């Protein structure tokens with residue numbers, strides 16, 4: 096069986112999804128989970144794009160030992176130098192450098208002739224080779240490039256030292272037959288192709304990213320790039336969990352192996368959706384809430400008699416367990432610690448204490464504390480940046496009635512440590528609360544999105560709010576959870592504002608980097 100490497104780009108291409116903005120602790124948490132999921136390579140970011148990205152890539156490169164960590168660079172010496180600084184401490188430093196090869200990109204974006212594109216690619220791969228043992232070179236917009244031009248440029252970048260050749264369907268335009276054919280053509284016509292691995296990278300604009308990735312594998316590709324939950328620019332990337340499960344369920348047709356631990360799919364998907372605020376649609380393959388629900392009577396009857404009648408994937412395969420209540424009101428610290436370690440959390444002593452207190456408070460107010468509740472509390476605590484000056488909610492009160500003007504009063508501590516308090520009205524209770532918070536905050540805020548969800552089921556379920564806003568012109572997103580929707584809203588608002596203090600992306604203008 097041929098082994099296929101899994102290259103995850105959730106933290107780079109996925110994080111380029113509009114409005115997604117992860118703090119460094121969230122990125123580290125996702126990176127650790129990707130390592131546990133068994134990805135061979137993870138792209139941790141684009142170090143030259145911002146200070147925040149640089150620091151996150153460096154932290155991940157230092158923390159991750161069982162996956163190769165890579166970062167993206169444009170074909171310039173300075174991008175490659177910055178990427179080296181961020182990646183040099185990795186167990187296996189790996190560079191991902193790209194340049195566009197399609198006529199439309201070369202002419203209208205790069206203003207370079209095809210010969211200049213070849214020369215720049217060769218020069219930059221050779222330059223990177225002085226330091227990086229592993230270099231992936233990507234032909235941006237490969238699927239709309241001339242095949243014979245691709246043959247020429249690939250031959251030369253392999254000679255210059257590239258170890259992986261990635262041919263992305265950058266704009267999500269290719270069909271499976273076309274995309275597979277491109278790889279076959281390259282394998283048959285590039286004389287030194289045996290020295291490298293071939294990689295595919297697909298976007299989902301026409302809903303064919305996973306199908307295109309599988310077509311590529313059938314045509315000799317041994318590395319698949321994609322993201323968890325298929326998040327990413329525009330319609331997103333190939334969904335890695337779908338590729339993984341398709342390879343497993345249909346191994347009769349796809350005789351390939353991967354290092355992925357399928358049981359980690361659910362937790363990986365949950366973490367990514369919670370941190371990015373990009374909810375997984377109920378009908379999403381493999382990880383959607385309804386992916387294993389059988390609604391029709393005929394189907395239910397069949398599944399009860401024999402699950403194989405209608406169920407091709409078992410929930411257990413992807414790590415979905417029935418939501419058993421295993422700890423409750425009377426559980427002690429020890430049982431709590433065991434439980435959360437079992438759920439994959441490793442907390443410092445202080446954060447463990449904080450989590451235990453939050454758990455105890457919740458058991459006073461909620462009859463049953465589920466795994467979903469714990470997951471929400473624990474991820475919040477684990478990714479909360481503690482030693483930074485920020486806005487803190489001291490108290491709030493909201494008056495609402497169908498016949499009066501909704502009014503909120505809020506007291507905050509400012510990052511400078513000053514207590515401030517005021518009241519404002521709004522057309523609804525949430526708006527009144529948001530208006531009041533906005534009035535107390537120095538930074539200029541525009542709220543652009545507000546989403547309210549319940550965690551799990553039942554009338555006492557936790558509320559989770561995701562918001563997107565611009566703070567002094569910088570786009571940020573954040574979240575908050577509480578048992579009450581208004582408290583969750585206020586927490587989400589402040590969590591988002593506070594991100595500018597510790598996640599300040601020195602917004603460097605980067606030319607379209609949409610590999």
Ligand SMILES: [Zn+2]
Pocket residue numbers: 108263265296298332609610
């Ligand atoms: Zn991409």
